[in-house]
Amino acid sequence: MQIKSKFIRFCIDVLVLTALFILVQYFITTGLLDQYYQINLASMCINIILAVSLNLINGFTGQLSLGHAGFMAVGAYASVVMTQMLGQPFIVGLIVACLAAALGGFIIGVPTLRLRGDYLAIATLALGEIIRVTLQNIDYVNGPAGILGITKMTTWPWLFGATVFTVLVVVNLINSSYGRAIISVREDEVASELMGINTTKYKVMAFVIGAMLAGLAGAMYAHFFYIIKPDTFNFMKSFDILVMVVLGGLGSTTGAIIAALFITALTAVLQSFPAIRMILYALILIIVMIYRPQGLMGNKELSRQIFGRIWGGRK
Amino acid sequence: MLEFIQQLVNGLSLGAIYALIALGYTMVYGIIKLINFAHGDIMMVGGFVGFFSLTVFKTNIVVAMIAAMLTCAILGILIEKVAYRPLRNSTRIAALITAIGVSFFLEYVTIFLLGPSQRVFPDTAFPIKAYNIAGLSILNKDVFVVVSAVVLMLILQYIIKWTKTGKAMRAVSLDQEAAVLMGISVDKTISITFAIGSALAAAAGVMYGVYYSTVNPLMGIIPGLKAFVAAVLGGIGIIPGAMVGGFVMGLLETMVSGYGNSLYRDAVAFGVLILILLIKPTGLFGRDTGEKV
Amino acid sequence: MSLIMEINNLDKSFGGLSAVLNFNFCLEQNELIGLIGPNGAGKTTVFNLITGVYKPDQGSIVFNGQNIVGLAPHTICARGIARTFQNIRLFNDLSVLDNVKIASHKNVPYGFLSAILRTPGFFKGEDIIEKDALKYLKIFKLDDKKDELAKNLPYGEQRRLEIARAMATKPTMLILDEPAAGMNPQETKELMKLIAQIRRDFKLSILLIEHDMSLVMGVCERIYVLDYGQIIAEGRPEEIRSNKQVIEAYLGEELE
């Protein structure tokens, strides 16, 4: 009985997702969604991947990382090297991007995750900057000028697939025993360790998965926006992602997604007033932290039940 | 050899600037364990106040500095009241994120009001004199920043060690609840701490303006970060540590640029920070404090 | 009966201050031992040394024939030692059920990829974990509160949940740090019954710190008395009750 209803729900989800995918694809092919909206759509998907993956580290594991843009850079550069310089297909670029970013996350995570709270934050900030400075000094990838004229390979199916993949990985992970172990680190690291959980291992695990997904986002970004350069991935970019995570709620995947959408839309609307955008960011950060330190969604998730109620008691 | 001594002079004066900023950083951290990310931006505000005082009100440099210090002291108290006080009992991460928010706020409100471009400090504010001693070039402003850094550190050390306010600060830093029981007003003590810390930042901002001739809305970010590294290097929360950390950073950067490759200067600075954090998380002068289980 | 834990010459000092000095101790299988002493005598430090939170300066802790000094806390837990905390440390923002489930993670019956891909093995495994967790909650009479957040439980139930959580790691030795602190006499009595019951049902060896003398004297088979980091007496409850040194160091102080 239970299994059956689970299966039915699963089928509905697949149907809804497929319908959404086809609908958007239809809009794109018929030109209803012009280039400008396609760009914003891509930004939304990429920001969702970034926010959801950073939320895994900052929200669920409780380790404040300020170097997410660094992993995005690693993924972007790795994928571009594969597709543009070594002539590999996009999928190879994506896989290499994920692997390279995950490796970066591992190398950085193992030593630094011993640090706590704000020391970790500063260390990750510093490491993100080191990644950027290093890329600036590598002539193979054109140093500060970056790589121009990257072939556009990120299309709607890829964006959609990557976004669904990211959300699935994070949601499935969090709702498993591994996820509970990760969350327990946030709740009380000492107690978690004493309950037999190898906290270092799970911190690194979350960090590596988060980095990997950021790498995926970087690859998507690089092959959509034609150009990458080290400056794009400075610590302001990391803060951008942090704002989404904090706004949505540390520890809420749905929150991160909603915030990513909201912030992307806000950025588009405020295109001509960048100073105001940043002041808004600042106020959002401060006000949310003061009045709702857990973010808009807290660590709650938006579930179908809530929607059911809104739509008229359909359960 | 002459070149080496010149590099030492360069390193010391650069270090003095870092030390000046780091002093305020470390003091605030020492009392309430908050990395006041906005410290560099308070320094920027101080620089601008000094700039307007010099150019619009045509004051001399001393008045400009006092004006900047007073303004920023008030600004510091205000920031603490509005943004940090409500968070005193929440997590450190929440406080850090708020501090980042305050930092953005100061930067972009300044950009909104004054535009993003840099402003040039008038030459007349601080006439530069160069002393040429046996081929060494030493400027009066070099001497000025080094002496200021040392004097301010001594004053700060005196306040914290010997005055009643200082004792209250130390009590609050050790145990807020106990301090309350001893009749110390925690709110007031923290306000004073922020006022002093921000005034120090303002002083550093004006000196920075004098030293490098310009101020701009984003000028606080990099020196703020470097000063923070300096504070951590010396052991954050420890006044002489910030001083030593600042000089170490200045000399380190100078030597990397002078005898290595200047492009790796920042990477080296950040690398040193990470190394220090990993080997001795509490910095050169820091004490270990483990978590109680 | 065989020896489950033996501690020899354990020393630990913090910044020159001796917290535990020349501590010797042994625990038989299925025994229930009390550790008492005035505030600051170093009782919790001993627990922290056993569970790996602190590293001893010197000495050995042999558990089931193996020295566990220097192992990480989670490894020590994996070997079969579980504990509770003096100042309750639950996973506050998680449900009661999740608190217990986390403790069973070291025996997670499915792999990481299985979790990500949601294989049938994952669902089967989650079922096992949930049933297991519910079993412990039932023992501690918390099963009807399984969906509450841990932080919303009353104090006494939080203490019980901590023990349930520790039990879910399937230990052979359980360390309880003031399990009855803050409970009323009625609750304390029930708790003691529970402790006795789980000791019997799960063949546990238990070491507990407690301030409530009547409780300690009532349930413990042997008692160690700690003062200034050193053991000043050891023996059966009635022996301790009549020990002069103990009265001086501890009981005497309370009389004043």
Add this chain to the structure above:
Amino acid sequence: MKKNSRKKIAVLIIMAFMLAIVAGCGGEAKDTGDKAGDKAEMINVGINVELSGGVASYGTNAKDGALLAIEQINASGGVLGMQLNPVVKDCKSTADEAMSISAALVGENIVAQIGPLTSGDVAGSTPIMMDNKIPLIAPAATASNVTVDDKTGKTNEYIFRVCFIDPFQGTLMAQFAADNLKAKNAVIYADTSTDYGKGLAEYFKKTFGEKGGTIVGEEGYVKDDRDFRATLTKIKGMNPDFIYVPGYYQEVAPLIKQARELGITVPIGGGDGWDSPDMVSVAGNEALNNTYFTNHYSSQDTDPNIVKFVEAYKAKYNKEPDAFAALGYDAIQLMVQGLKDAQAADPVKLAAALAKIKDFEGITGKMSIDEKHNPVKAGVIIEFKDGAQVMNTRIQP
């Protein structure tokens, strides 16, 4: 709990979609508002420049120059009987934003886009312009690969510029240093965090070597540096007779000041990134003596066209036009010339006409567009003399 995970995803993605539509509606409403202008026989010109971010001052000045040109043209009757309608947007000094803005501008039926200023931002915008077959005229993107496809080596059909390119500036200064200043040993101290600084340094090195000079040292700094004394002390020890500092004025001005304070008296040279009034106010008159930079034009030039432009600009904005203002002005004028040649307000025809322009008289010199869409034009060497920019020489390529 876990059972909900999948449906959560579904709900979320629906929400995403709804939000996207909401955002879309907002944009749509705005569009129709702007399009109302089309009816009155307007030619829309996209101005996609950096009004905020790292190089905001370049973008602002280029925009001011462009708007001045549009105003003058409209006042004299417009082009092809139609008025020019500028649509100005800020790309925040980032490439992805430049791309997004270009896409938005395409939606406004522009005939051409002016800007962005930096090579990187132009590269972000390029694919959109190429896809939509609308010409982009870059006022100041000097990287050599802006108008050429890196992979195929083919010229980008719709990308043009009115400035000379990095190799030219580096070469020019090397010639000047070797021939006019008789320098033998030069040190390069470049802004290595930008392609601009690196590009100029590379070609300076090449030409200076060919002229028989020696590069005795190569150093670098990065954007936002303010303390250069360590490296300058090192350079002083190398005893050069010329120092080449390709970079932007924010860093170069304090750099020169500190160099003079350290007792470095040799001539110092740089590129068009030096062109700012802040050079004088930061470094001071005295420190700037004996420094030279290559530039597109000089506002001190006595050429009557330039004098007229400078006066008009000063009257409108109450400030001295720098090279970016002049280049922004020229970009519009070049576009107008193209429209006249094409005899139609059609982007594709405009591009074809632009590619054929010969001997166009701009403020920044007489230029002809070559097969790589680069203007062939002269450059000037400007010298600082007691705080004033004085034109030293004009060098034809």
